[in-house]
Amino acid sequence: MKKTFEEALHYRRAVRAYDAQKPIDTVIVKKCIEQATFAPSSSNMQLWEFHHIISKETNEKLAEYCFNQSAAKTAQEMIIIVVRKDLWKKRAQSNLQFLKNIFGEKPASEYSKREKFALNYYQKLIPFTYADFLGILGYLKYFTFWITGFFRPIYREVRAKDIRVVAHKSAALAAQTFMLGMAVEGYDTCPMEGIDSFRIKKLLNLPSEAEINMVISCGIRKPQGVTGPRFRIPFDEVYKQW
Template sequence: MKEATKIFDRLVQERRSVRIYDQEAPFDDEAVQRSIERAVLAPNSSNMQLWEFYRVKSDEAKKQVAWMCMNQKAAKTARELVVVVARRDLWRKRQKVLVQEMKRVYPDAKSKQAQRAMNYYRNLIPKYYWSDWFDLWGFLKKCIYFFVGLKRPMVRHGNRTDIRISVHKSAALAAQNFMMSMKAEGYDTCPMEGMDSLRIKRFLRLPRKAEIVMVIGCGPSAEGGIYSERFRIPNEEVIFRV
């Protein structure tokens, strides 16, 4: 086994959802910044990077957000809270940036690679992310995909709900990067979904279409921070070979 593999295996084995944090232990809050910077290196759909990360640092802000997280101990005792936000509404802004990036990556605009990349970001991305008020375009796409899919493999997701799920999945991948990085830094984390997402959105002054993915508490673990031994469904019930 390679040394890097051993290190990663140890991180995976040691990472646990810690629900009580030590208020007196040393805590380098720059580890949070470094971990977020690693989080944004996560794979994501079409490299659109439709995510944002908010660091909740002050005592008063943490107190308010912890209350919005149902006063879970993982939130109340965290040395810092990180709110992961899905920003499907920023797709146009990201698209423009990526079009410019493709021009840089493929200086020969007439090459097949350049034309393929530009067509993807200029034409296909808007068709995928754009949505009308009643999501009729999404319904039409699903119908098109269904009939095309009768003859060949076809992407099936395309309505507003599908796109929301896709953006949340990408943000969750980044969140996992963040938590693994924090473990590598010597600290613990706990992702929380039990929260009043509407109140947190208002507290962070986020636009209507922004969506809270999760709140992550982090810091040095306190005694009793891990509630029980790890339990997982047996591998043979969840891992299959075809």
């Protein structure tokens, strides 16, 4: 029987050793990746890619680039979550096309106020936020907004480094959605950032602008794969009510 959310939440652990005798089904892993694409993303830009490594040889190479951590070395399959900030124009265009299909193709003057706002979001606001030139444009926007910010609340995440954070946040939400989906199936995972991102990018033939968000190893745990009880900072220390 599949696990409930509560059960999956407590079942999911960062597993460091998988059982070689217990294979996992690639189709189920792929389904969990598809579920991950339903994670929310900033402006619904979905600046992510999921590279599902099922070949034994590629997994071995990848484990080496994860410094041969046992979570990687014993994994049956691995997922590399890649941030593709460089695809922003393509993703904005896809969103725009989606909206036009929903609203129906018609002359610009016939769009309602709400429809115009949604279209302008991807036609104007997104290009304004994401467009940059050697990082200079981003800083120009940042300082203009900073001054405007003295007079009214304003969005400030417009430099290239801010947009990187924006894109990685969304990718990490997809990563967690994937891991919880796997837990529902009784499959185990370990998120890893102890990796050589440069070599992994080369392995996947990724362009220089692509960034590795994290690598997630997959399999079915050995009992010793969970290294100990779970530690969390006392809730009172991290929970602030205002």
